[in-house]
Amino acid sequence: MTQREPEDHVPTSVPAAGDRRRFPAPAHLVFFHGPMDCGKSTLALQVDHNQSRQGRHGLLLTQGDRSGAPRISSRVGLSQDAVEIDGGTDLRLLVRGRWADGHRVDYLIVDEAQFLDPGQVDQLAELVDESHVDVYAFGLTTDFRARLFPGTQRLLEVADTVERVQVQVLCWCGLPARLNARVVDGVMVREGATVVVADTAPPPPLGTAEPEVRYQVLCRRHYVRGELGPTAAGPGQLALS
Numbered sequence: 302m303t304q305r306e307p308e309d310h311v312p313t314s315v316p317a318a319g320d321r322r323r324f325p326a327p328a329h330l331v332f333f334h335g336p337m338d339c340g341k342s343t344l345a346l347q348v349d350h351n352q353s354r355q356g357r358h359g360l361l362l363t364q365g366d367r368s369g370a371p372r373i374s375s376r377v378g379l380s381q382d383a384v385e386i387d388g389g390t391d392l393r394l395l396v397r398g399r400w401a402d403g404h405r406v407d408y409l410i411v412d413e414a415q416f417l418d419p420g421q422v423d424q425l426a427e428l429v430d431e432s433h434v435d436v437y438a439f440g441l442t443t444d445f446r447a448r449l450f451p452g453t454q455r456l457l458e459v460a461d462t463v464e465r466v467q468v469q470v471l472c473w474c475g476l477p478a479r480l481n482a483r484v485v486d487g488v489m490v491r492e493g494a495t496v497v498v499a500d501t502a503p504p505p506p507l508g509t510a511e512p513e514v515r516y517q518v519l520c521r522r523h524y525v526r527g528e529l530g531p532t533a534a535g536p537g538q539l540a541l542s
């Protein structure tokens with residue numbers, strides 16, 4: 302009778318647990334999206350807090366934050382330093398540069414992700430798949446024409462997980478508001494450049510001749526009708542100032 306090693310009884314089709322070391326736990330690309338003022342930046346900072354509390358090191362990216370500085374800041378008063386990027390930033394080179402400088406980057410927090418170039422979203426996916434960096438992206442769903450932002454569309458196409466942010470924003474009528482209306486001098490407009498003023502951009506200086514541009518979240522019915530509510534300063538109003 303021959304003595305057999307225990308390994309001989311393990312079916313070859315089932316990889317041994319030790320194989321996990323050769324295949325590290327996969328990273329994920331997670332996209333959170335919603336209308337303006339749904340709490341995306343607050344959630345971004347919360348995710349960063351939760352991750353860093355586990356001893357992980359993150360890199361925060363944003364563009365056009367409401368503070369006008371390279372920070373992620375939320376309407377409830379939280380804020381955190383961040384790296385300001387633009388459509389030409391190669392996010393792979395940015396992360397590799399951090400590594401070359403001796404910094405750990407275990408995860409990325411990307412706020413205002415609707416402004417990403419679709420190619421930058423693919424760069425994020427590459428960081429996830431090839432470098433095992435977790436990516437948490439936060440952005441607006443649609444622009445003022447009720448069309449997906451290009452960065453949002455690409456994230457919806459390639460993200461591992463897509464979550465609609467559940468903080469409910471209400472139209473002035475009380476129904477859930479999911480669409481962002483652009484209001485110029487008190488009138489809703491449906492034409493114009495996709496990006497004029499970011500969700501979070503600071504208001505233009507007082508006394509300028511620029512038309513007053515603001516955004517207001519509406520339910521679909523009132524978006525289609527272009528109805529901004531009974532009073533100019535009614536509930537559901539989203540003034541930038």
Ligand SMILES: [Zn+2]
Pocket residue numbers: 472473474475476519520521522523
């Ligand atoms: Zn409504």
